[in-house]
Amino acid sequence: xxxxxxxxxxxxxxxxxxxxxxxxxxxxxxxxxxxxxxxxxxxxxxxxxxxxxxxxxxxxxxxxxxxxxxxxxxxxxxxxxxxxxxxxxxxxxxxxxxxxxxxxxxxxxxxxxxxxxxxxxxxxxxxxxxxxxxxxxxxxxxxxxxxxxxxxxxxxxxxxxxxxxxxxxxxxxxxxxxxxxxxxxxxxxxxxxxxxxxxxxxxxxxxxxxxxxxxxxxxxxxxxxxxxxxxxxxxxxxxxxxxxxxxxxxxxxxxxxxxxxxxxxxxxxxxxxxxxxxxxxxxxxxxxxxxxxxxxxxxxxxxxxxxxxxxxxxxxxxxxxxxxxxxxxxxxxxxxxxxxxxxxxxxxxxxxxxxxxxxxxxxxxxxxxxxxxxxxxxxxxxxxxxxxxxxxxxxxxxxxxxxxxxxxxxxxxxxxxxxxxxxxxxxxxxxxxxxxxxxxxxxxxxxxxxxxxxxxxxxxxxxxxxxxxxxxxxxxxxxxxxxxxxxxxxxxxxxxxxxxxxxxxxxxxxxxxxxxxxxxxxxxxxxxxxxxxxxxxxxxxxxxxxxxxxxxxxxxxxxxxxxxxxxxxxxxxxxxxxxxxxxxxxx
Ligand SMILES: Nc1ncnc2c1ncn2[C@@H]1O[C@H](COP(=O)(O)OP(=O)(O)OP(=O)(O)O)[C@@H](O)[C@H]1O
Numbered sequence: 027x028x029x030x031x032x033x034x035x036x037x038x039x040x041x042x043x044x045x046x047x048x049x050x051x052x053x054x055x056x057x058x059x060x061x062x063x064x065x066x067x068x069x070x071x072x073x074x075x076x077x078x079x080x081x082x083x084x085x086x087x088x089x090x091x092x093x094x095x096x097x098x099x100x101x102x103x104x105x106x107x108x109x110x111x112x113x114x115x116x117x118x119x120x121x122x123x124x125x126x127x128x129x130x131x132x133x134x135x136x137x138x139x140x141x142x143x144x145x146x147x148x149x150x151x152x153x154x155x156x157x158x159x160x161x162x163x164x165x166x167x168x169x170x171x172x173x174x175x176x177x178x179x180x181x182x183x184x185x186x187x188x189x190x191x192x193x194x195x196x197x198x199x200x201x202x203x204x205x206x207x208x209x210x211x212x213x214x215x216x217x218x219x220x221x222x223x224x225x226x227x228x229x230x231x232x233x234x235x236x237x238x239x240x241x242x243x244x245x246x247x248x249x250x251x252x253x254x255x256x257x258x259x260x261x262x263x264x265x266x267x268x269x270x271x272x273x274x275x276x277x278x279x280x281x282x283x284x285x286x287x288x289x290x291x292x293x294x295x296x297x298x299x300x301x302x303x304x305x306x307x308x309x310x311x312x313x314x315x316x317x318x319x320x321x322x323x324x325x326x327x328x329x330x331x332x333x334x335x336x337x338x339x340x341x342x343x344x345x346x347x348x349x350x351x352x353x354x355x356x357x358x359x360x361x362x363x364x365x366x367x368x369x370x371x372x373x374x375x376x377x378x379x380x381x382x383x384x385x386x387x388x389x390x391x392x393x394x395x396x397x398x399x400x401x402x403x404x405x406x407x408x409x410x411x412x413x414x415x416x417x418x419x420x421x422x423x424x425x426x427x428x429x430x431x432x433x434x435x436x437x438x439x440x441x442x443x444x445x446x447x448x449x450x451x452x453x454x455x456x457x458x459x460x461x462x463x464x465x466x467x468x469x470x471x472x473x474x475x476x477x478x479x480x481x482x483x484x485x486x487x488x489x490x491x492x493x494x495x496x497x498x499x500x501x502x503x504x505x506x507x508x509x510x511x512x513x514x515x516x517x518x519x520x521x522x523x524x525x526x527x528x529x530x531x532x533x534x535x536x537x538x539x540x541x542x543x544x545x546x547x548x549x550x551x552x553x554x555x556x557x558x559x560x561x562x563x564x565x566x567x568x569x570x571x572x573x574x575x576x577x578x579x580x581x582x583x584x585x586x587x588x589x590x591x592x593x594x595x596x597x598x599x600x601x602x603x604x605x606x607x608x609x610x611x612x613x
Contacts, residue, residue, distance in 0.1 A: 033359055036366045041171055044128045053128075056121035063114040064176050068183045070107045075191060075336050077103065083329030118172055126168045133160050136372050141445040145375040148406050148446075155248035159368040163244070163361050170358040177351060185344035189215050192337045199326040199334055202319035214338055217316055222345030225305045229349045233298045236356035239291045241363055246283040253280055262517070295353065302349050309346070313338035386452040387444045394456050395420045396442065396539065396569075398598070401451035403434060403441050408448070412438050412589060414598035415451075421538075424562075425571045426579055429589030433596040435573045438589075439463060439541050455539075462537035464545035468528035470516050476509035479530055488534055496530040499560055501553065521548040529557050533564050540565065542572040551578050558582040 045053050077099055084092035137143050137156060146156065189212075196214040200207040210216070257264060257273050264273055313335040321331045348355065385401065398417040404410050412434035419425055429435050440446035442453055443463050455461065470478035479497065480488045490509055497506040502523065516524065525548055532540055540561070546554040555578065561570060562582070572579060580586060589596035 033362055036362055037171065040129075040167065040362070040365055040369065043132070044125050047128055047132075049124060049128050052124055053121065056117055056124065059117050060114060060121060060172070060176060061179065063110050063117065064180045065183055067107065067110050067114065068180055068187055070103055070110065071184065071340060072187050072191070073103055074100075075188070075333055075340065078336055079329040079333035081329070082332045083327055086328045118176075122168050122172060126165055129164050129168065130160060133164065133368070133372075136376070140376065142372055142375045144445050145447055146371050148448075149371070149375060154245060155252055156368060156371075158244070158248035158251070159364055162248075163364050163368070166357070167361050167365055170354060170361060174351060174354060174358055178347060181344040181347040184340055188337045188340040188344070192218070192334070192341050195330065195334045195337060199317045199320040199330055201316070202323050202325060207320075207325070214313070214316060214334065215341065217312070218338055218341040218345055221309065221312060221342055222349075225302075225346050225349045228301060229298065229305075229352050232301055233294065233352045233356060236291065236294050236298070236353065237359045239287060239294060240357045241360035243284070243287050243291060244360060244364060246280070246287055250277070250280045250284055253277060298352065302352070305346070305349060309339060309342050312342070384447040385441050385449045388452050388454045396456070397454040398442075399452045399454070401441070401449065401453060402595075403437055403446065403449040405437075406448055410595045411449075412596050412598060413592070414438070417587075417598055419539075419569055419571060421456075421569055422567055423569050423571075423585060424583040425569075426583035426586045427571060427573050427589070427598075428575065428586065429596060430591070433589040433591070435589060436465075436543050438598065439543050439571075439573065442541065459538040460535070461539045461541070462532055462535055463541045464528045464532060464543065466525075466544040466547055467516075467521065468524055468531070468545070470524070470527070472512075472514045474510050474512055475505060475515065478513075478515045479509075479527055480534055481531065483535070492534060493530075496533045497527075499533060499564070500526040500530045500557060502526050502530070522550075522553075525549060526553075526557070529561070532561070536565060537568055539569045539571070542570065542574075544573055544575070547574065547576075551576070554578070555582070 044050075045057070047053070077096060080092070081096040081100070083089075084096055137146075137160065143156070192214045193212040196210075196212045199214075201210055201213050202208075253276065257277070264270060314331070316338070317326065317331055317334050320326050321328070326334075343350075385403070396419040398414040401412075401414045401417075402410055403412040403414075427435055427438070437446060441449060442455075443461060444453075469481070471481055472478075474485075476488075476490060476493050477485050479493055493509055494506040497503065505523075505527075515527070519527065525546055528545055546557055549557065554576075558579075559582075561568070570583075572583065587599035589598055591597075
């Protein structure tokens with residue numbers, strides 16, 4: 027019971043915001059319409075049930091006129107039911123797509139906001155495969171919530187409508203046992219209730235493991251798909267390393283989990299279906315068994331018996347909602363748990379718990395320098411990595427950061443960029459200054475080359491002429507003619523070419539602070555020197571901080587600081603300390 031109320035609270039938390047959003051009037055209107063149709067369909071069922079009594083009585087009495095009248099009534103009811111069924115589906119689908127659109131956009135905004143997606147990945151917590159949660163899980167949540175919610179509503183209304191009818195019929199057709207009439211008020215209702223309780227309890231007992239199995243199935247399917255995408259993305263590496271065998275093995279193993287779990291679902295579903303099918307079959311005959319003695323004792327007419335059977339099956343059907351919908355409910359609970367995990371994970375990445383110390387980022391209007399104060403950058407597992415205290419980078423300075431591989435240079439950059447939360451201390455960044463990070467392998471979205479270069483600016487934000495000039499300046503005149511060409515640039519360009527495009531991006535964005543994390547490491551030394559001179563010429567006001575291992579980089583920086591090992595951690599050289607190598611001013 028506690029589980030059910032907890033699940034319902036989560037469903038409410040996920041579902042309700044749409045009906046309070048800017049699209050609320052459309053959402054509420056459509057929901058009201060589908061609920062109204064659902065109720066109208068129950069009303070039609072009640073009318074058909076009453077019609078059955080009149081129809082079978084007309085047959086039993088060989089009353090032709092009554093028979094014809096009932097046929098006309100049936101035609102009217104049937105047409106109404108058809109129209110309602112059509113609009114029930116149409117409006118339901120309409121509501122589904124509006125709701126899904128809002129929820130997907132909402133999740134995309136939350137997930138992509140302020141590097142949350144990256145921090146979620148770093149934390150490696152509950153939300154595996156966010157792509158699947160935003161696609162399949164949102165779609166299925168909306169669809170199943172409506173189906174299950176409306177099914178439940180319809181069952182409750184059906185139950186109340188038919189319980190009244192069945193109660194009346196119980197009195198009209200008393201329980202006739204061993205030649206005597208037993209007067210048990212509403213005995214048919216009690217019969218249906220006992221039958222449904224027994225069915226629901228057994229269904230839950232047999233089907234409970236399905237919730238977990240469905241949860242795991244979704245996870246295995248998503249893992250398998252994600253790994254296929256990874257193979258596609260890294261196909262060149264795999265082909266060069268002849269890694270197909272290893273990939274095949276890995277994919278077979280992951281697909282093995284999908285299959286193994288599926289067999290477990292199959293076997294559980296088989297047992298559940300064997301029970302629910304028997305239960306439903308028995309439900310067909312059960313009401314006749316109850317009222318047949320009264321019919322054969324001529325206490326009731328054929329019409330009464332048929333109406334009773336139909337009313338009983340409606341009541342029993344409504345009470346057995348959980349039996350029939352159990353599989354869907356198990357799937358739905360798994361989806362709800364997955365979306366809940368996703369929301370939790372987004373929330374904890376976006377707003378880390380206050381008791382967890384994080385690196386404080388203080389955009390400061392007063393300072394013109396970047397200042398690191400008592401900074402201790404840690405790994406996600408809490409192990410300290412890099413320390414820096416009273417370290418500043420002045421405007422227009424050119425700083426080269428060196429240090430052994432794995433000492434934490436890139437992680438320090440991530441902390442300055444504000445995406446690495448693990449650690450303590452503060453990083454003060456001049457207010458309104460524009461920071462830009464260029465990694466060794468720049469990212470290019472798939473699409474027109476021009477858009478890939480100006481990323482993260484949007485299409486059309488930079489004039490084509492400027493993009494062309496930047497490409498020519500970084501030594502890519504041929505690409506300057508292909509700005510409108512669609513491509514997967516991370517795949518088709520060499521790493522050196524990608525690094526040139528990265529620098530073109532920096533020229534176009536004119537950052538105040540440019541951080542180059544081995545961003546020219548794949549270029550030959552003369553080209554690297556040319557590009558550094560170009561940066562000095564085109565971005566004279568910019569502060570440039572580079573990470574690099576080549577000694578030739580010294581010439582383009584005014585200060586060189588090293589990460590020096592101190593016990594378990596590396597410490598960033600303090601301000602004013604002599605540089606490790608002779609600094610030389612950019613030529
Ligand atoms: N997301 C992460 N989770 C766990 N450990 C990480 C993560 N990112 C980096 N590390 C660890 O932090 C350490 C420093 O990594 P970092 O990339 O900052 O080093 P680096 O000094 O830039 O190295 P290189 O010169 O080889 O590029 C490494 O030991 C790395 O394994």
